[in-house]
Amino acid sequence: MLKITVIRTLFDNYVWLLLNNNKCVVIDPSNEELIIKFLRLNKLNLVAILITHNHKDHISGVSVLKNIYQAPVYGPKETKYLNNYTITQNDTINILRYKFTVLSLPGHTKYHVGYYHYPWLFCGDTLFSAGCGRIFNSSVQTMFNSLNKINKLPSNTMIFPSHEYTIKNLDFIISNNITLLNNMFIIKYYRNIIRRMIFNKVPSIPVSLCLERIINPFIQCTNSFYYNNKIIKIPNNISNFSYFKFLRNKKDLF
Numbered sequence: 401m402l403k404i405t406v407i408r409t410l411f412d413n414y415v416w417l418l419l420n421n422n423k424c425v426v427i428d429p430s431n432e433e434l435i436i437k438f439l440r441l442n443k444l445n446l447v448a449i450l451i452t453h454n455h456k457d458h459i460s461g462v463s464v465l466k467n468i469y470q471a472p473v474y475g476p477k478e479t480k481y482l483n484n485y486t487i488t489q490n491d492t493i494n495i496l497r498y499k500f501t502v503l504s505l506p507g508h509t510k511y512h513v514g515y516y517h518y519p520w521l522f523c524g525d526t527l528f529s530a531g532c533g534r535i536f537n538s539s540v541q542t543m544f545n546s547l548n549k550i551n552k553l554p555s556n557t558m559i560f561p562s563h564e565y566t567i568k569n570l571d572f573i574i575s576n577n578i579t580l581l582n583n584m585f586i587i588k589y590y591r592n593i594i595r596r597m598i599f600n601k602v603p604s605i606p607v608s609l610c611l612e613r614i615i616n617p618f619i620q621c622t623n624s625f626y627y628n629n630k631i632i633k634i635p636n637n638i639s640n641f642s643y644f645k646f647l648r649n650k651k652d653l654f
């Protein structure tokens with residue numbers, strides 16, 4: 401049976417590891433020393449490395465791990481120089497006997513990808529709990545489309561982002577009073593829960609897509625116009641995309 405665990409690296413990065421018996425697959429390895437230590441301690445053999453996008457804090461451990469373990473690297477076009485296999489939308493990869501589908505999720509970077517096997521989605525820096533990734537070499541429209549794609553997945557999909565940003569994102573929502581479902585009391589209550597988790601060094605993620613539909617205004621702007629029969633009201637009757645753009649700009653300045 402597949403097990404999922406996590407190593408916290410750098411300041412707020414999460415490196416997700418998939419384990420089956422003595423085999424391991426790592427996603428976005430950013431600190432090779434911590435990963436090697438974990439693999440040795442648990443007597444695991446690294447059999448593949450998956451990359452979501454070409455940012456240093458997601459790839460800095462790839463070369464060393466690839467050399468030591470001779471593990472093949474799967475990544476998007478933008479990490480071609482590191483890849484054994486360059487993957488794109490709808491490609492499938494067999495990971496520890498589980499079939500993962502590649503979702504093209506551009507927006508944070510131009511060729512960003514996610515890895516999906518129901519109910520797990522490893523989405524890199526596309527969707528965070530209560531927030532979404534910054535836009536670097538792509539467009540707001542592209543990010544909007546990628547979040548739209550994620551929001552079409554089943555509601556019990558578990559989202560595994562690559563950073564611990566939940567408190568910061570909830571602070572942004574609360575201090576700007578952004579509540580498209582008129583549910584600020586839930587968001588504030590949720591922040592208290594997350595504060596306690598972070599204090600106890602427990603990751604706030606993974607998180608279900610269902611919960612994101614309740615707390616995350618970036619997801620609410622996409623294709624879920626209502627949730628549990630409650631209509632999501634975009635202020636001033638502007639389009640969902642315009643409101644998304646407004647929120648993304650506001651968050652950049654927060």
Ligand SMILES: [Zn+2]
Nearest residue numbers: 453455508525
């Ligand atoms: Zn990034």
